[in-house]
Amino acid sequence: MSTLIIWLLRLAGGAVLLAVIAIAGVYFLLSRSLPDYDKTLEVSGLSAPVEIVRDNANVPHVFGRTDTDTFFGLGYAHAQDRLWQMIMLRRTVQGRLSEVFGPRTLEIDQVLRRFDLYTLARQSVAVQDAETRAALKSYSDGINARLTEINRDALGRGAPEQFLFNAPVAPWQPADSIALIKLMAVQLSAHLSNEVLFARTSLALEDPARLDDILPLAPGSGIAALPEYAALFPDTEWPRMARAQDTPKHPLSPFHRPAFAGASNAFAAAPTRSASGGTLLANDPHLGFSAPNIWYLARLELQSGGVIGATIPGIPVILTGRSASLGWGITSSYMDDQDLFIEELNPDNPAEYRTPDGYKPFRTTRSIIEIKGADPVTLTLRWTENGPVLPGSHYNLAEVTPPGHVASLSWTALSAEDTTMSAAMTLMRAGSVETALEAGRLYIAPSQNLTLVDQDTIALKTVGAAPRRDARHESEGRMPSRGWLTENRWQGTLPYAANPEFIAPRGGILGNTNNKIVDRPFPMHVSHLWGDTQRVHRWQRLMQGRGVHTRDSFVEAQLDTVSFTARSLLPLIGADLWFTGEAAPDGSPERLRQRALTMLADWNGEMNEHLPEPLIYAAWMRALMDRLIRDDLGPLSREFDHPDPVFIERVFRDVDGASAWCDVRQSAATETCTDIARMALDDALIWISERYGSSLESLRWGEAHQATHDHQVLGNVPLLRHFVNIRQSTSGGDHTLLRGRTRGGDGPDPFQNVHGAGYRGVYDFADPDSSVFIIATGQSGHFLSRHYDDLSQLWRRGEYIPMSLDPALARAASVGVTVLAPETP
Structure with missing residues (x-):
């Protein structure tokens, strides 16, 4: 017996020892790709040594003798910290994820191949200005220098993920960086999805008058009602609204519903509204959360001076940041830069489609998608004069495409002469608002609201190509239209001067929360779809609540968690519920409802992470939205997975008969809005x-x-x-300035915070080096690095790190200095 015990102990000890050795071996292999920040490395492609000083937050400060040398250093730094992220972004836009992940990403690849963005990016290289082409080439050389170092010195394949999903890594090309800007346009565009949803909802509703309730225009619009979608195709037998195949939902998918398209806040104060007498600018762009974060902080020393701010790895520009004399911030403009067209096929020859001049053949090419572990798939890509043809399996297009027709897309991002990269490069070197506005002429896509400040002036300008539409367009771009009608087709683009512009306003304050910024009739309308109708009211209150502002008051506004929406909706929805009803025994549903209403009555609308009221409120609004629309829309109601404050307000104020949504059509009784509000609260x-x-x-x-x-x-x-995941308890909500967009839907965690400010920056031009910024995770994409999540707790607590161009401050507590030296013969 004792011998058996001894052998069992030996076997157990041996197993533990083998496990320890295995773990140590895995750690050794994975840690090989941890970058060494303190070294000297000889590389080819430099004219003089480049110094990369990483401050104590691991923000690289790149110093080169020439601009091209500096961009080389940025490319090397990006590849050190975010190589896997860059590889994945490039594979996504190329439509080549399935080569690594197999059939599960095939849908993503198929959509991206049909857009053909990478081909358009390669063609766009030639139209960049000479300085931009040189910067792109040098930046690519810097990335490739890191790849060479990894292969030569066996540095763990460059990233831990490469051991699990090993695939050859091709050298970086200038077109790759342009393609990533086009990928941003995919992530920030929601009009295609919204047009399809508008058409599907039009077909599903029995009363067309209710369409303006569930998909309302932003308040203040004077645009007239649109025709019912079915009226455009009167002889069509439309399918019932079954759940169709939707846009791919893989975590790597760049496709988002309108609720998760780009959002942001940016606001500026002129010297007359600043306590210090200098201009102020705050910016916090909102995108989907991930680890690592999409943003990467960097400082570049250019011949025009230092610039510092947020980059996206793979793109060699400071997209939001400042120089010594200019600050710039970006917010999604929601410009209507996409139109979906229904193309009629030739009944005698389906290889042709109808145009104003008769039937014409599709322009076609073939594209082969290699799939790991499966046979390759060959796609036939078809293009019309309006744009690429998208199959019915994407975006639920099958539900709104009549038999004998296909859908095509016009989109400003589908340009082979896209000079957006040159615009961003020029903006970094601009020294004043005037020259920065001029740089905006080159922006094509994605369209953005560009907020600018220099030492004296503040401005906001919508940049990006705006489609020129005919005033007779039958759907005004709100839903798919017939592609063979001349009046529906684009007629080029509008002049840059037609884009909204605000320079040096008399009030001394300007900003954007993705709200509607102009009220112009179609076709000069900019957009029917805006990203915010709520946050802007709280922003106005905070901006006008004091005569002058400081850096700290701008920080306070960025971090504000009070929901204007909660403050305005709760008194309306609970008007007949507050402090009513008879006494109820403890433990009964009635007593629980009374407790909840009492708590909400004393609540100020602050979406604070430590309070219970925000959860009660959010659950109530979610249940209310479901109660209001489920019986009218059926399965389509799942597409409206976030409560819409404008819709709910229309219903409870009975705007144009909108209270009809409160009556459950399938029941014999006639329910009132008070009934639905009470039942929804009980559901919650x-x-x-x-x-x-x-x-x-x-x-x-x-x-x-x-x-x-x-x-x-x-x-x-x-x-x-x-x-590898970073989870944090957070304040804020869907409609607070500290935006934390919830997941929504009917899953187990509908209120998880999945979309918000991955970057925050506040720039004070009275004392520029007192400016601050932060990102949501850390600078490194390597989960074994201490810089993987070292900024995340600062971000969660609403803290920032210094945003200084002073080289001495960067060196004072640096985590390493890398010197890239020209290779000796």
Whole structure:
């Protein structure tokens, strides 16, 4: 017996020893790709040594003798910290994810191949100005120098993920960086999805008058009502609204519903509204959360001076930031730069489609998608005069495409002469608002609202190509239209001067929260779809609440968690519920409802992570939206997975008969809006009790509203996800300036924070080096690095790090200095 025990102990000890050796071996292999920031390296492609000083937050300060040398250093730094992220972004826009991940990413590849963005990016290289072409070439050389170093010195394939998903890494090309800007346009564009949703909803509703309720125009619009979609194709037998195949939802997918398209805040103060007498600028662009974050902080020393701010790895420009004399911030403009067309096929020859001049053949090419572990798929790509043809399996197009027709897309990003990269390069070198506005002429896509400040002036300008539409366009771009009608087709683009512009306003304050900035009739309308109708009211209150502002007051506004929406909707929805009803015994649903209403009556609308009221409010609005629309829209109601404040307000104010949504059509009784509000609150409280318990006072919004900075590839892998994902309790909500967009839908965690400000910056030109910035995770994409998440807690607490161009401050507590020296013969 004792011998058996001894051998069992030996076997157990041996197993433990083997496990330790295995773990040590894996750690050794993975840690080989951790970059060494303190070294001298000889590389080819430089005219003089480049110094990369990494401050104590691992922000690289790149000093080169020439601009091209500096961009070389930025490329090397990007590849050191974010190589895997860059590879994935490039594979995404090329439509080549399936070569690594197999059939699960095939849908993403098919859509991107049909857009053919990478081909357009290669063609766009030639139209960049000489300085931009040189910068792109040198930046690519810097990335490739890192790739050469990795291969030569066996540095763990450059990233831990390469051991699990090993695939050859091609050298970086200038076209790759241009392609990533086009990929940004995919992520920030929502009009295609919204046009399809508008058409599907038009077909699903029995009463066309209700379309303006569920998909309302931004308040203040004077645009007339549109025809019912079915009226455009009167002889069509439309399918019922079954759940069709939707846009791919893989974590690497760049396609987003309108609710998750780009959002942002940017606001500026002139010297007359600044306590210090200098201009102020704050910017926090909102995108989907991930680990690592999409943004990467950097400082570049150019011949025109130093620039510092946020980059996207793979793109060699400071997209939002400042120089010594100019600050710039970006917000999504929501310009209507996409139109979907229904193209009629020739009944005698389906290889042709109808045009104003008769039937013409499609322009076609073939594209082969290689798939790991499966046979390759060959796509036939078809283009019309309006743009690429998209199959019915994408974007639910099958539901709105009549038999004998196909859908095509016009989109400003589908340009082979895209000079957006040159515009961004020129902007970095601009020294004043005037020259920065001139640089905006070269922007094509994605369209942005560019907020600018120099020492004396503030300005906001919408940049990006705006389609020129005919005033007779039958749908005004709100839903798909017939592609063979001349009046529906684009007629080029509008002049840059037609884009909205605000320079040196008399009030001394300007900004944008993705709200509607102009009220112009179609076709000069800019957009029917705007990203915000709510945050702007809170922003106005904070900006006008004081005569002058400081850097700290701008920080306070960025971090504000008070929901204007909650403050305005709750008194309206609960008007007949507050403090009504008879006494109810403890533990009964009625008593629980009374407790919830009492708590909400005393709440100021602050979406604080430590409070219970935000969770009760959010759950109530979610249940209310479902109650209002489910019986009218059926399965389509799942597409409206976030409560729409404008819709709810229309219903409860009975605007144009909108209270009809409160009556459940399938029931014999006639329900009032008070009935629906009460039932929705009970639904919400039951859900909360099942999920978090019935002790309402002990609820915490932050427990439900966790920020999900998840690794896009490894984030769902058991055990490993605990090392690569970053989760944090957060304040804010869908409609607060500290925006934390919730996941929505009917899943188990509908209030997780999945979309918000991955970057925040506040620039004070009275004392530029007192400016501050932060990103949501850390600078490194390597999950074994201490810089993988070292900024995340600062970000969660609303703290910042210095945004200084002073080289001495960068060197004072640097984590390393890398010197890239020209290779000796």
